[in-house]
Amino acid sequence: MIAVDISRGYVCAPIEEGVDMIAEIKRMKKEKNAVILAHYYQESAIQDIADFVGDSLALAQWAAKCDADILVVCGVHFMGETAKILCPNKKVLIPDMNAGCSLADSCKAEDLAAFKTQYPGYKVISYVNTSAAVKAHTDIVVTSTNARQIVESFPADEKLIFGPDRNLGNYINSITGRNMVLWNGACHVHEKFSVEKIVELKKQYPNAQVLAHPECKSTVLALADKVGSTAALLKYAINSDCKEFIVATESGILHEMQKNGKGKTFIPAPPADSTCACNECNYMRLNTIEKLYNTLKYELPEITVDSQIAEKAIAPIEKMLEISAQLGL
Numbered sequence: 084m085i086a087v088d089i090s091r092g093y094v095c096a097p098i099e100e101g102v103d104m105i106a107e108i109k110r111m112k113k114e115k116n117a118v119i120l121a122h123y124y125q126e127s128a129i130q131d132i133a134d135f136v137g138d139s140l141a142l143a144q145w146a147a148k149c150d151a152d153i154l155v156v157c158g159v160h161f162m163g164e165t166a167k168i169l170c171p172n173k174k175v176l177i178p179d180m181n182a183g184c185s186l187a188d189s190c191k192a193e194d195l196a197a198f199k200t201q202y203p204g205y206k207v208i209s210y211v212n213t214s215a216a217v218k219a220h221t222d223i224v225v226t227s228t229n230a231r232q233i234v235e236s237f238p239a240d241e242k243l244i245f246g247p248d249r250n251l252g253n254y255i256n257s258i259t260g261r262n263m264v265l266w267n268g269a270c271h272v273h274e275k276f277s278v279e280k281i282v283e284l285k286k287q288y289p290n291a292q293v294l295a296h297p298e299c300k301s302t303v304l305a306l307a308d309k310v311g312s313t314a315a316l317l318k319y320a321i322n323s324d325c326k327e328f329i330v331a332t333e334s335g336i337l338h339e340m341q342k343n344g345k346g347k348t349f350i351p352a353p354p355a356d357s358t359c360a361c362n363e364c365n366y367m368r369l370n371t372i373e374k375l376y377n378t379l380k381y382e383l384p385e386i387t388v389d390s391q392i393a394e395k396a397i398a399p400i401e402k403m404l405e406i407s408a409q410l411g412l
């Protein structure tokens with residue numbers, strides 16, 4: 084492989100003039116036995132060229148069973164790490180290493196380790212939006228698709244710590260009647276949805292239903308007709324008889340909603356400051372078709388996970404996948 088500059092976290096190489104990047108990506112995928120996994124928050128062009136588009140649970144499930152030599156994870160870093168932990172012998176690439184996650188960043192492994200010492204005898208449930216190092220301090224991982232069922236799989240009197248998302252944790256406490264100790268983290272995109280703006284929109288679209296991701300604040304969730312993961316919101320929108328939806332999650336999901344919900348109207352819920360594009364995750368949007376093209380071409384940048392961390396982090400991820408399979412999720 085030619086030496087190439089990735090000092091900025093992505094391949095810095097000029098793209099040949101006139102090249103058909105979409106055709107080339109398809110060709111390289113075949114030639115290299117590579118697959119592209121994309122999260123629903125990726126830009127539309129990436130979703131359209133991906134072999135698989137899904138929520139964070141589905142991406143982990145797909146990575147675990149896939150027999151390609153190269154996985155290109157078009158999502159954020161923790162998704163790439165999860166894929167690498169599940170497939171240590173495969174090459175796992177991400178178009179831009181800087182694609183992080185404000186929620187994952189809100190919980191550092193050493194801080195969680197110190198937090199745990201304040202709660203002896205507690206089990207730790209970590210949202211998948213965490214680093215591999217945090218997962219290594221965890222008893223079981225959850226995603227927004229299976230959090231409720233996994234929490235309920237513990238005896239009612241089990242003492243639990245849930246992190247890092249306080250909004251998801253609060254929501255799960257409220258629907259399960261548990262009293263989990265919550266880590267005080269949040270996602271900068273989902274925290275910005277405004278109750279006032281959604282109420283205004285509801286006046287404009289009185290028949291619209293509100294769909295909200297559980298990372299939103301409880302005041303936004305209180306307005307929702309459906310609370311769920313990206314996959315759950317998508318499924319609900321497609322199957323519902325309702326024709327109009329106000330969508331309180333990252334606006335990338337609208338692409339799949341519009342593709343599958345023909346004739347329905349999907350309105351992105353506005354953030355408090357309507358002058359910004361704050362309902363777009365700036366981390367997710369760091370991945371572009373150009374970077375994806377160069378990633379496949381140079382097979383860089385590659386996700387790596389320290390082997391000692393990976394050894395500890397795999398058990399709570401596999402436990403989650405096992406329970407999800409038993410539940411048919």
Ligand code: 13P
Pocket residue numbers: 137138139140212226227228270296298311312313314
């Ligand atoms: P999902 O588990 O619904 O895909 O959500 C992932 C995420 O990052 C939400 O912000």
Ligand code: SF4
Pocket residue numbers: 159183184185186187212270271272273298333364365366367
């Ligand atoms: Fe992380 Fe929020 Fe972006 Fe999801 S939307 S990847 S939780 S920063």
